[in-house]
Amino acid sequence: MSEPVAIEVQSWRAALEQGSFEDATAALESVVACLERGQLRLEDALAVYELGVQLADRCDADLAHAELRVSRLSMAPAAPDPWNESIER
Amino acid sequence: MASHVIPIGLLATYVRELLEQDDSLSDIWVEGEVSNVFRAQSGHVYFSIKDADAQLKCVLFKAQATRQRALPEPGQQAAVHGAVSLYPRDGAIQLYADVVQPAGIGLMALEFEQLRLRLEADGLFDPSRKRPLPERPRIIGVVTSPDGAVWHDIQNVLRRRYPFVEVILAPTTVQGTAAPEAIVNALYELQDVEHVDVIILARGGGSAEDLAAFNDEDVARTVFACSVPVVTGIGHDTDWTIADWVADLRAPTPSAAAELCVPDITDIQTRIRDARGRLDAAVVRELEDISLQTRTLRHRLAQRSPMRLTTADRERISELRRRMHARQYNMLSSRRAHLGAQTGLLRALEPGSVLRRGYAVVYDNMTGFPLSSTAGMRPGREISVHLSLGDLSATVTRVRR
Numbered sequence: 001m002s003e004p005v006a007i008e009v010q011s012w013r014a015a016l017e018q019g020s021f022e023d024a025t026a027a028l029e030s031v032v033a034c035l036e037r038g039q040l041r042l043e044d045a046l047a048v049y050e051l052g053v054q055l056a057d058r059c060d061a062d063l064a065h066a067e068l069r070v071s072r073l074s075m076a077p078a079a080p081d082p083w084n085e086s087i088e089r
Numbered sequence: 090m091a092s093h094v095i096p097i098g099l100l101a102t103y104v105r106e107l108l109e110q111d112d113s114l115s116d117i118w119v120e121g122e123v124s125n126v127f128r129a130q131s132g133h134v135y136f137s138i139k140d141a142d143a144q145l146k147c148v149l150f151k152a153q154a155t156r157q158r159a160l161p162e163p164g165q166q167a168a169v170h171g172a173v174s175l176y177p178r179d180g181a182i183q184l185y186a187d188v189v190q191p192a193g194i195g196l197m198a199l200e201f202e203q204l205r206l207r208l209e210a211d212g213l214f215d216p217s218r219k220r221p222l223p224e225r226p227r228i229i230g231v232v233t234s235p236d237g238a239v240w241h242d243i244q245n246v247l248r249r250r251y252p253f254v255e256v257i258l259a260p261t262t263v264q265g266t267a268a269p270e271a272i273v274n275a276l277y278e279l280q281d282v283e284h285v286d287v288i289i290l291a292r293g294g295g296s297a298e299d300l301a302a303f304n305d306e307d308v309a310r311t312v313f314a315c316s317v318p319v320v321t322g323i324g325h326d327t328d329w330t331i332a333d334w335v336a337d338l339r340a341p342t343p344s345a346a347a348e349l350c351v352p353d354i355t356d357i358q359t360r361i362r363d364a365r366g367r368l369d370a371a372v373v374r375e376l377e378d379i380s381l382q383t384r385t386l387r388h389r390l391a392q393r394s395p396m397r398l399t400t401a402d403r404e405r406i407s408e409l410r411r412r413m414h415a416r417q418y419n420m421l422s423s424r425r426a427h428l429g430a431q432t433g434l435l436r437a438l439e440p441g442s443v444l445r446r447g448y449a450v451v452y453d454n455m456t457g458f459p460l461s462s463t464a465g466m467r468p469g470r471e472i473s474v475h476l477s478l479g480d481l482s483a484t485v486t487r488v489r490r
Contacts, residue, residue, distance in 0.1 A: 021253045022225040025357065032364050035371035042379045049372040056368065059361045063354065068243060068254040072235065073259045073278050075271075 005044045012051050021062040026057040101177035101448055114173040120192050123161040128199035136161050147184040156206050157189055168190035170203055201304050213313045219337045220318045226286035228255045229350055230279035233291040235260035248369040251351035257282060263292040268302035273311045280316050287350050291322040291343035312336055322346025444477035463488050
């Protein structure tokens with residue numbers, strides 16, 4: 001694999017395996033752009049393509065399973081209020 | 090009686106200083122009818138304001154005049170805010186105005202306008218200071234009441250549009266005298282949370298008094314100084330608060346604020362689908378390119394292959410071989426012809442065939458040699474005549490030379 005492609009593939013793989021959904025979609029866009037630029041070696045083109053498909057699968061899976069995470073800061077009440085002490089995080 | 094005389098200029102300066110030292114005169118509202126409006130070339134606006142009892146000269150310098158929503162008009166009832174001082178040249182007490190408002194809109198509105206102008210002068214509404222929102226936020230902070238429908242609506246919008254975010258509520262009261270401080274605290278608390286990408290400052294609809302906390306100067310300055318972009322969604326579409334002016338982005342409602350903070354999941358799904366299609370098309374094209382290259386190379390390789398050289402050689406060899414065979418054949422056939430001729434000749438020379446044509450060979454019986462002349466021959470010599478079929482014995486009777 002040629003060196004510049006290898007470096008990019010490394011970052012895409014990191015996005016695929018450890019990145020957030022945003023990282024994965026950004027990596028997917030970048031993979032598509034790379035493949036569309038062309039001029040790749042055969043093995044590189046196939047590796048990049050496979051990674052792109054994996055990224056798209058990952059994004060779709062994330063889309064299917066996404067759930068809003070909600071939390072709440074415990075604020076010191078502006079005025080002392082003994083009836084409302086336990087505002088959970 | 091004072092025995093000494095003082096210059097008028099000195100007196101004017103003294104009176105002016107007296108006036109300017111008085112705090113109650115440096116921040117004052119007056120209300121009355123506008124008259125004698127004069128717009129100078131310089132951009133300053135001079136006018137008077139009067140009621141039943143008195144009249145006051147006012148000046149609105151160019152810098153302040155340009156910030157007014159509307160300039161004073163003759164006959165208009167107006168409220169004017171400013172500082173009182175003396176203009177020595179005319180010996181006139183003047184109001185150096187910074188806000189001119191149509192009268193009768195209430196003190197709160199006047200204060201609002203005054204604050205708005207001051208904050209605008211301080212650059213808090215400067216469009217160049219407004220930051221773009223992150224395209225894909227990960228953590229969204231929300232400053233609003235934990236109890237109202239607003240918090241519920243914001244969660245619903247985010248869940249529907251973009252459920253990838255984490256939402257952190259900094260609960261606050263949004264109404265009443267404690268609200269400004271509570272809102273400021275909530276904004277600070279959220280800025281202390283790591284990786285908050287954007288903050289929504291929201292409140293449901295209400296009367297102008299209900300929204301007062303969002304017209305508070307401390308709230309405005311906290312929003313301005315906030316380390317992450319702030320989106321406001323306060324009241325209804327028609328409500329504009331100071332916080333809306335300062336915010337990086339103002340949404341007409343809390344739900345709209347939530348919508349503006351996140352992309353739409355269906356857009357993302359579309360983009361992923363597009364990406365798949367482009368990916369397939371690109372790899373097919375790439376493979377075609379590579380295959381074309383391979384074919385081209387194969388063709389070029391074939392043109393230069395040792396096989397091809399051998400073929401040429403082989404052709405040359407077979408040509409040589411053909412020519413050699415042809416030559417050999419020619420040679421053989423000419424030999425054969427020659428041989429045939431020789432054989433014919435030989436055959437012609439063979440004695441038997443001569444004899445068969447009627448010739449005879451004559452032998453000298455004494456020597457046994459064939460005779461080719463009469464030399465040595467005498468009558469009476471015994472000779473033999475050899476014919477094609479059979480022999481004759483004879484005796485020489487006469488010799489002629």
